[in-house]
Amino acid sequence: xxxxxxxxxxxxxxxxxxxxxxxxxxxxxxxxxxxxxxxxxxxxxxxxxxxxxxxxxxxxxxxxxxxxxxxxxxxxxxxxxxxxxxxxxxxxxxxxxxxxxxxxxxxxxxxxxxxxxxxxxxxxxxxxxxxxxxxxxxxxxxxxxxxxxxxxxxxxxxxxxxxxxxxxxxxxxxxxxxxxxxxxxxxxxxxxxxxxxxxxxxxxxxxxxxxxxxxxxxxxxxxxxxxxxxxxxxxxxxxxxxxxxxxxxxxxxxxxxxxxxxxxxxxxxxxxxxxxxxxxxxxxxxxxxxxxxxxxxxxxxxxxxxxxxxxxxxxxxxxxxxxxxxxxxxxxxxxxxxxxxxxxxxxxxxxxxxxxxxxxxxxxxxxxxxxxxxxxxxxxxxxxxxxxxxxxxxxxxxxxxxxxxxxxxxxxxxx
Numbered sequence: 182x183x184x185x186x187x188x189x190x191x192x193x194x195x196x197x198x199x200x201x202x203x204x205x206x207x208x209x210x211x212x213x214x215x216x217x218x219x220x221x222x223x224x225x226x227x228x229x230x231x232x233x234x235x236x237x238x239x240x241x242x243x244x245x246x247x248x249x250x251x252x253x254x255x256x257x258x259x260x261x262x263x264x265x266x267x268x269x270x271x272x273x274x275x276x277x278x279x280x281x282x283x284x285x286x287x288x289x290x291x292x293x294x295x296x297x298x299x300x301x302x303x304x305x306x307x308x309x310x311x312x313x314x315x316x317x318x319x320x321x322x323x324x325x326x327x328x329x330x331x332x333x334x335x336x337x338x339x340x341x342x343x344x345x346x347x348x349x350x351x352x353x354x355x356x357x358x359x360x361x362x363x364x365x366x367x368x369x370x371x372x373x374x375x376x377x378x379x380x381x382x383x384x385x386x387x388x389x390x391x392x393x394x395x396x397x398x399x400x401x402x403x404x405x406x407x408x409x410x411x412x413x414x415x416x417x418x419x420x421x422x423x424x425x426x427x428x429x430x431x432x433x434x435x436x437x438x439x440x441x442x443x444x445x446x447x448x449x450x451x452x453x454x455x456x457x458x459x460x461x462x463x464x465x466x467x468x469x470x471x472x473x474x475x476x477x478x479x480x481x482x483x484x485x486x487x488x489x490x491x492x493x494x495x496x497x498x499x500x501x502x503x504x505x506x507x508x509x510x511x512x513x514x515x516x517x518x519x520x521x522x523x524x525x526x527x528x529x530x531x532x533x534x535x536x537x538x539x540x541x542x543x544x545x546x547x548x549x550x551x552x553x554x555x556x557x558x559x560x561x562x563x564x565x566x567x568x569x570x571x572x573x574x575x576x577x578x579x580x581x582x583x584x585x586x587x588x589x590x591x592x593x594x595x596x
Contacts, residue, residue: 182352182432183209187461189432191248191354192450193439195227197235201549202447204239207454210246212279214439215266230266233273246276250439252299255282264288277319286316290346300324300356307337310351318345319433321354324361328422328429328490331355335430352432357423358449358477359437361414361488415499418477418485421470423456426490443550444510444542445480452476479508510542510590517574519583526583527576535575535591536568543579545587552592553579 183189192203194213203211213236215228228236233249240247249270255263267289270278277295280286281302289296298304298313300321313320322331335353337343343351396402417437419426426434434457436449452473459465477485483499499505514530526543535541537558543551558577560566569575 185461187457188427188434189246189352190450190453190457191433191435192446193359193436193441194236194446195439195441196443197232197546198443198544198549199439199441199446200236200239201547202443203450204243204245205549205551206447206450208245208450210248210276210433211240212248212250212435212439214250230269233269233275237273237275240276241274248277248279248297249275250279250299251285252279252281252301255284260284267292267294270294279321290316295347297321297354305330307334307341307343310334310338310353311341311343314343314345314351316346317351318347318349319352319354321356321435324356325489326355327492328425329492331431331490332429339430353430354433354435355426355431355490356417356437356488357419357426357434358417358453359441360483361417415484415486416482417488418474418482419487419490420452420456420473420477422487422491423453424460424465427457427460441481442510443544444552447550447552448476448480479506481506504595506595508592509595511593513541513589513591514575515589516543516545516583516585516587518585520576521582524578524580525576526579526587527574528589530569530571530573530575532571533591534568534570535589537566540592542590542592543583543587544590545584547584548581548587551579551581 187209189209190207191210191212192206192208194200194203194211200211200213213228215230215233237247249266251263251266263285267278267285271292271294275294277297278285278289279297279299280289281299286296286298296317297319298317298321300323302309302313302320303323304310304313304320305323305326310320322334326334331353338351338353345351419434423434434453436446436453438445438449456465456469456473459469474485481504483503484505487493512532513535514528514532516526517529518527519525520527535555535558537555539555541553541555543553555577558566558569558575560569560573560575562574562576566575
């Protein structure tokens with residue numbers, strides 16, 4: 182729970198661009214993995230140990246909590262690396278580690294690093310909460326619980342005064358938005374069995390996102406499937422009943438997506454920030470939900486459903502292998518220079534055309550993910566230009582500092 186008393190909004194960070202996008206759009210906390218031993222170890226976007234001080238610095242400047250995910254299955258040969266990672270996290274003054282293995286939990290406690298229990302533990306009742314309260318201040322509930330079940334656990338924590346090592350009441354965290362796995366709280370073995378690549382070591386091969394044909398081996402009869410992607414759940418979205426989540430006593434709402442693009446992090450964080458603030462102000466409404474949903478649909482998603490929070494017994498399945506986003510970004514060019522006295526950014530066009538009136542996206546490790554409408558530009562120093570093409574050099578004003586390492590994209594409708 183934040184100092185303001187609002188539910189804490191936790192956003193994902195797969196790289197520095199996404200991290201900055203989360204910080205710029207209202208996250209109260211961010212979570213991230215470092216190289217191996219996190220549930221997105223196979224993702225192309227992961228920080229290194231040497232990045233921890235910079236992550237901590239950026240978060241500290243914004244008053245944002247920083248969480249290192251170290252929540253995979255751990256083997257004996259991992260123990261030395263675990264201690265190195267946790268020592269570095271402690272030295273960098275990160276806020277906490279998200280863990281599921283007792284080796285990680287035990288060593289983190291030994292060095293005085295706050296522990297959060299991962300959803301991989303599959304906590305579904307108050308007695309399990311009480312047990313892990315010996316080690317942790319925050320616990321992520323099983324993804325299969327309903328709001329009614331979560332509320333009962335939250336009420337019991339208050340009633341029994343269940344406190345963590347910090348001496349404060351244990352805080353309950355749930356997933357609020359993003360990809361869901363067909364397995365119980367993400368503990369899947371399909372990838373391990375089919376490709377010797379364990380999802381529980383952060384190396385999921387995404388078997389469930391593929392199209393399959395089911396055939397009876399005895400008769401050769403092909404079973405007709407209403408949905409060909411019968412193991413690929415739609416993405417979770419709770420923004421329409423966020424008020425019920427807050428009322429249930431949940432203290433932390435987690436956005437999934439360390440493997441997704443910076444614009445996803447920016448848009449989803451911004452929408453949920455506005456929704457949380459609206460609940461706190463008493464201005465949360467169906468009309469606002471409708472607008473937030475339209476924004477959420479613009480970035481990567483497999484379609485949306487409520488998860489099991491409202492008591493649904495069966496999942497809702499995606500009808501496509503990829504994204505159902507209504508928009509996409511198209512690479513236009515790279516940054517060249519920024520003129521701070523006039524707040525003018527300069528880019529080299531390397532790909533597609535760009536024109537006045539286009540919605541553009543500028544992304545970079547320090548800039549984050551900044552969206553704007555191109556209202557005017559110069560092309561090769563010629564003012565009042567309407568269009569630019571490949572090899573042109575363009576300049577235009579921004580209300581943020583652009584860097585030469587930044588990339589320029591155009592946002593287009595995804596037909």
